[in-house]
Amino acid sequence: MLELYLKSRLIEKKILLMTHIVLGYPSFEECFKIIETMVNAGVDLMELQIPFSEPVADGPVILHANQKSLAEGSTVKKCLDFAQNVTRSFDIPFLFMSYYNILFKYGIDRFAVSMAEINMKGAIVPDLPPEEGRDYLNAMKKYNLDPIFIFSPTTPDERMNYLASFGRGFIYCVARKGVTGLDTDFSGQLNKYLERCRMATHLPLALGFGVKDKNDIDFLKGKTDIAVIGTQTIRLVEKEGVGAVDEFVRSLR
Amino acid sequence: MINRGYYERFGGAYLPEILVATFDDLEDKFIKAKSDPLFWKEYSDIMSTYSCRPTPVTFAENLTNHFNGARIYIKREDLNHTGAHKANNVMGQGLLVKRMGKTRVIAETGAGQHGVATATMAAKFGFKCTIYMGEVDVQRQRPNVFWMDRLGAEVIPVREGTRILKDAINEAFRDWVGNMDTTHYVLGTACGPHPFPEMVSYFQSIIGKEARKQILEIEGRLPSRIYACVGGGSNALGIFKGFLADPVKLVGVEAGGRGLDSGLHAARLSSKDASIGVAQGYKTYFLQDSDGQMKETHSVAAGLDYVGVSPILAHLKESGRVRFESATDREVVDAMSLTIKKEGLIPALESAHAFVQAFKEAPKLSKEDIILINQSGRGDKDIFTVADAFDDPRWKEFIKKKAEEYNA
Numbered sequence: 001m002l003e004l005y006l007k008s009r010l011i012e013k014k015i016l017l018m019t020h021i022v023l024g025y026p027s028f029e030e031c032f033k034i035i036e037t038m039v040n041a042g043v044d045l046m047e048l049q050i051p052f053s054e055p056v057a058d059g060p061v062i063l064h065a066n067q068k069s070l071a072e073g074s075t076v077k078k079c080l081d082f083a084q085n086v087t088r089s090f091d092i093p094f095l096f097m098s099y100y101n102i103l104f105k106y107g108i109d110r111f112a113v114s115m116a117e118i119n120m121k122g123a124i125v126p127d128l129p130p131e132e133g134r135d136y137l138n139a140m141k142k143y144n145l146d147p148i149f150i151f152s153p154t155t156p157d158e159r160m161n162y163l164a165s166f167g168r169g170f171i172y173c174v175a176r177k178g179v180t181g182l183d184t185d186f187s188g189q190l191n192k193y194l195e196r197c198r199m200a201t202h203l204p205l206a207l208g209f210g211v212k213d214k215n216d217i218d219f220l221k222g223k224t225d226i227a228v229i230g231t232q233t234i235r236l237v238e239k240e241g242v243g244a245v246d247e248f249v250r251s252l253r
Numbered sequence: 254m255i256n257r258g259y260y261e262r263f264g265g266a267y268l269p270e271i272l273v274a275t276f277d278d279l280e281d282k283f284i285k286a287k288s289d290p291l292f293w294k295e296y297s298d299i300m301s302t303y304s305c306r307p308t309p310v311t312f313a314e315n316l317t318n319h320f321n322g323a324r325i326y327i328k329r330e331d332l333n334h335t336g337a338h339k340a341n342n343v344m345g346q347g348l349l350v351k352r353m354g355k356t357r358v359i360a361e362t363g364a365g366q367h368g369v370a371t372a373t374m375a376a377k378f379g380f381k382c383t384i385y386m387g388e389v390d391v392q393r394q395r396p397n398v399f400w401m402d403r404l405g406a407e408v409i410p411v412r413e414g415t416r417i418l419k420d421a422i423n424e425a426f427r428d429w430v431g432n433m434d435t436t437h438y439v440l441g442t443a444c445g446p447h448p449f450p451e452m453v454s455y456f457q458s459i460i461g462k463e464a465r466k467q468i469l470e471i472e473g474r475l476p477s478r479i480y481a482c483v484g485g486g487s488n489a490l491g492i493f494k495g496f497l498a499d500p501v502k503l504v505g506v507e508a509g510g511r512g513l514d515s516g517l518h519a520a521r522l523s524s525k526d527a528s529i530g531v532a533q534g535y536k537t538y539f540l541q542d543s544d545g546q547m548k549e550t551h552s553v554a555a556g557l558d559y560v561g562v563s564p565i566l567a568h569l570k571e572s573g574r575v576r577f578e579s580a581t582d583r584e585v586v587d588a589m590s591l592t593i594k595k596e597g598l599i600p601a602l603e604s605a606h607a608f609v610q611a612f613k614e615a616p617k618l619s620k621e622d623i624i625l626i627n628q629s630g631r632g633d634k635d636i637f638t639v640a641d642a643f644d645d646p647r648w649k650e651f652i653k654k655k656a657e658e659y660n661a
Contacts, residue, residue: 053414053546054532056426057269063413076544100267101531105545127267127534131257152271154433159273177271178431 002169020230022065024074041249050098059181084118112139122146160200181231184210258447263564323618337630345456363418364556365397367441372406387417442485446534461495482606486563488629508552509579517551553582554602580609601630
């Protein structure tokens with residue numbers, strides 16, 4: 001169970017690190033190397049994004065990664081096969097992140113079965129609020145998978161409680177308005193928001209959107225349980241190649 | 254989420270969490286406006302003084318004689334300010350923006366009609382305005398971009414994805430998730446998350462309300478059939494809504510592009526190529542592959558070149574209330590040409606799709622039958638696209654000379 005794993009890790013570490021990659025970008029081979037490097041550098045869990053042609057919540061960097069992966073011929077089947085190889089090779093929890101249409105077209109129940117078979121732990125589906133997610137929630141429960149729900153700074157307290165009642169594993173707190181990959185102001189405002197998040201749930205909190213270096217992560221220590229690095233590693237791989245990932249991840253602690 | 258807006262199994266609100274509060278607020282303001290009798294009055298007053306409502310219904314006598322069948326009438330949405338039915342939705346949402354106290358509007362546009370209409374509304378109401386337009390559409394609809402610039406809107410060419418309408422919608426959403434406090438997204442068609450399908454078709458229903466009254470005044474009876482083109486579906490729903498409870502056959506005409514077998518079309522409800530999916534915040538028929546990735550679409554008419562379709566129309570298709578057909582690019586140019594020559598009317602390439610199907614059916618109907626075509630927009634302002642569609646040699650020569658002048 002993801003929640004227990006996270007809580008046991010948190011006994012040893014002040015803050016956990018979750019990273020995000022887009023499957024098939026730059027290629028599946030390079031994705032494997034990136035994952036291997038990240039796991040060896042001490043990343044605690046990872047989200048693997050199955051590319052979608054219309055990733056509306058993502059900013060330019062992740063959007064392009066989605067498009068290029070699809071243009072190179074990524075399919076849902078290839079992503080599932082790849083993920084199976086990954087979960088066999090590395091001993092940290094992996095989650096899928098994708099938009100709802102990918103699950104919907106595959107078949108919600110069939111998707112959950114596949115996830116369980118290949119030992120994925122849960123999923124983040126940013127365009128699926130619980131109101132629309134009955135089939136998804138049932139399937140995830142049936143196969144003992146964790147549906148990760150999202151809080152945002154515009155979410156009222158009452159709705160945070162409502163979302164938390166469906167969430168399992170942890171809650172993903174979006175740091176600010178806007179899409180992925182833009183700058184976030186790590187300051188007092190964020191503290192207040194994270195306090196609201198903490199009040200709403202007993203689940204561990206992950207904070208993502210705009211987290212890019214050690215300073216940001218130091219700021220988050222004690223306020224959130226997991227820091228999420230998404231766009232920044234994709235940018236790094238684009239600029240400096242897979243070889244730069246190890247030093248970057250190690251520099252974050 | 255107050256209400257999710259389902260039409261049987263279509264619609265919904267598949268929203269990222271950051272937008273949920275914004276949609277709740279929008280729905281709340283929309284419901285209040287709808288139940289306020291002064292709001293519809295304010296709306297229809299502004300449409301009659303700023304636009305050209307009620308738009309007339311024109312008897313197409315020459316086309317009627319030409320086809321020697323049903324009596325053909327045309328609802329003249331082309332006579333709206335900015336030349337299309339888009340003004341109806343835009344002015345309505347503009348009044349809501351004032352009620353919400355927001356100061357900036359954004360919009361997507363395909364053909365540019367909705368962009369121009371939004372920029373016009375923003376100028377009139379004093380809002381800041383940003384329009385997202387696919388790079389391909391910027392190329393094919395330059396005159397509309399020119400007018401959006403003049404109207405003070407910032408036009409942002411979208412270079413992502415297929416670089417057409419759906420990609421412009423994605424970019425508008427990406428803007429909105431960062432700026433919802435000041436900004437309203439004026440979605441141009443009856444698609445997207447609830448309450449947009451309901452809200453856009455509510456404002457567009459002014460077309461059908463008028464048309465029903467007008468045809469009864471002229472003919473004393475209802476038409477047998479009504480034809481409208483379907484991109485997202487807003488003009489079709491606008492006119493259909495006036496006749497849903499009547500014994501009137503409703504026909505939606507989609508973009509057949511280069512033919513349904515070619516794969517190069519935008520026929521979601523009249524071809525076998527589409528399947529149910531969830532994208533851009535709602536559930537409907539999409540042109541997508543078996544993995545759920547959206548496909549490229551094609552139409553000579555930028556305004557019909559869209560992968561999804563209104564969830565309300567998807568429901569009306571399944572319930573059998575509306576029949577869907579398609580018209581190819583070639584047929585569209587022929588129907589437009591005939592309408593120009595016979596009636597002196599210049600329908601937009603989008604609207605001409607409706608004419609194609611009406612012309613196919615009119616000769617088979619009796620002289621007692623009345624048919625009504627929704628001319629959703631005017632074609633003369635799309636002169637560059639229309640000239641290309643007609644492959645007019647003298648126009649090309651003129652453009653070459655003009656280019657030489659600029660180079661000099």
